[in-house]
Amino acid sequence: MSRIYEVFGSDAHGMTLALLTAASVADSIPAGASIALKPNLVVADDPARGATTHPGVLSGCIEYFQSHGFRDLSIIESSWVGEGTLSAMKVCGYDRISREYGVPFYDLKKDKTHRVETPLRPMEIACRALDADYLIDLPVLKGHCQTRMTCALKNLKGCIPDREKRRFHTEGLTQPIAALGAALKPSLVIVDSICGDLNFEEGGNPVHTNRMFLGTDPVQIDAYGCRLMGLDIRDVPYIQLAERYGAGSSEICEEDIVAINSPRDAAAYPPASGLVKSLTKSVRAGSACSACFAALVRGLYIAREAGIRTNAPISIGQDFRGKSIPGVGIGNCCRGAEHCCPGCPPTAADVESLLRTLA
Numbered sequence: 420m421s422r423i424y425e426v427f428g429s430d431a432h433g434m435t436l437a438l439l440t441a442a443s444v445a446d447s448i449p450a451g452a453s454i455a456l457k458p459n460l461v462v463a464d465d466p467a468r469g470a471t472t473h474p475g476v477l478s479g480c481i482e483y484f485q486s487h488g489f490r491d492l493s494i495i496e497s498s499w500v501g502e503g504t505l506s507a508m509k510v511c512g513y514d515r516i517s518r519e520y521g522v523p524f525y526d527l528k529k530d531k532t533h534r535v536e537t538p539l540r541p542m543e544i545a546c547r548a549l550d551a552d553y554l555i556d557l558p559v560l561k562g563h564c565q566t567r568m569t570c571a572l573k574n575l576k577g578c579i580p581d582r583e584k585r586r587f588h589t590e591g592l593t594q595p596i597a598a599l600g601a602a603l604k605p606s607l608v609i610v611d612s613i614c615g616d617l618n619f620e621e622g623g624n625p626v627h628t629n630r631m632f633l634g635t636d637p638v639q640i641d642a643y644g645c646r647l648m649g650l651d652i653r654d655v656p657y658i659q660l661a662e663r664y665g666a667g668s669s670e671i672c673e674e675d676i677v678a679i680n681s682p683r684d685a686a687a688y689p690p691a692s693g694l695v696k697s698l699t700k701s702v703r704a705g706s707a708c709s710a711c712f713a714a715l716v717r718g719l720y721i722a723r724e725a726g727i728r729t730n731a732p733i734s735i736g737q738d739f740r741g742k743s744i745p746g747v748g749i750g751n752c753c754r755g756a757e758h759c760c761p762g763c764p765p766t767a768a769d770v771e772s773l774l775r776t777l778a
């Protein structure tokens with residue numbers, strides 16, 4: 420059973436250093452090991468908006484490992500389908516961190532891949548993630564419009580090429596996310612839960628919970644993330660499936676949670692709002708990519724806030740390719756819809772604008 424260390428506050432750099440120091444992480448890594456840092460840069464948006472890992476988490480990690488003599492460090496990531504990783508890197512301030520500390524940043528969309536056996540099927544995974552001696556997963560704890568929550572296991576999706584990401588969605592996400600976790604098994608997870616958006620993966624409504632936590636088991640860390648967000652672990656089925664696939668254990672013993680400062684700065688995680696469920700109750704989804712589904716949910720949210728209502732059925736996802744669809748279709752896969760919002764993925768503004776014309 421691994422320990423979970425947690426720290427409260429809002430200084431991502433200092434909190435990361437405190438976690439790594441408390442857990443004596445450097446003692447367990449062989450000298451000369453290559454260390455890859457895998458943050459969450461799903462979209463090009465400021466971490467203060469609740470989607471992406473704060474740059475202070477990276478600088479804290481780099482400072483800690485460099486001060487312990489590790490020189491072979493890298494930052495690796497690929498943003499979601501439709502987003503340029505390098506734009507996200509700049510918007511989030513990682514270019515400055517990379518320059519200042521002399522640590523290279525690699526866009527995994529351009530990386531070579533290896534075909535790796537997983538409990539589900541062979542999978543294409545970026546070489547830089549596979550080849551690192553010590554992979555550190557740096558997710559944001561936040562909501563997700565399809566999987567309810569995203570943290571350690573789902574953040575690993577940034578280690579696969581876009582064609583695999585699309586395939587994950589045709590497989591319903593649960594099984595491939597669990598299988599990827601078993602194949603990659605990060606050595607360490609440090610979670611940024613300073614201000615994640617608890618509804619939308621792409622952020623926009625950050626909730627300041629002022630917490631970070633560290634552990635070595637991504638399944639246990641996700642189980643703990645569920646607990647913090649008030650979710651039952653069964654609400655996020657890939658966690659227990661990852662456990663069955665051998666990616667870790669979801670068991671948490673209270674004595675294994677070590678708080679390294681007072682939680683006076685911590686805020687409670689508000690109860691699940693049910694917002695996504697209520698917005699999408701008339702949506703038919705079949706293998707929709709995250710970026711596409713998120714644009715739809717955000718578009719529906721903006722439309723609802725503007726008092727726009729539509730009774731037309733809405734379809735989205737790769738399962739609708741080449742089909743005639745009544746009502747609204749979202750994305751190029753739904754070109755056969757009566758009213759199509761084109762794009763791969765479209766934007767939330769495109770969705771809202773189409774709904775406006777149909778209202």
Ligand code: SF4
Nearest residue numbers: 708711750751752763
């Ligand atoms: S249109 Fe949407 S669901 Fe279809 S491939 Fe593009 S992003 Fe994925």
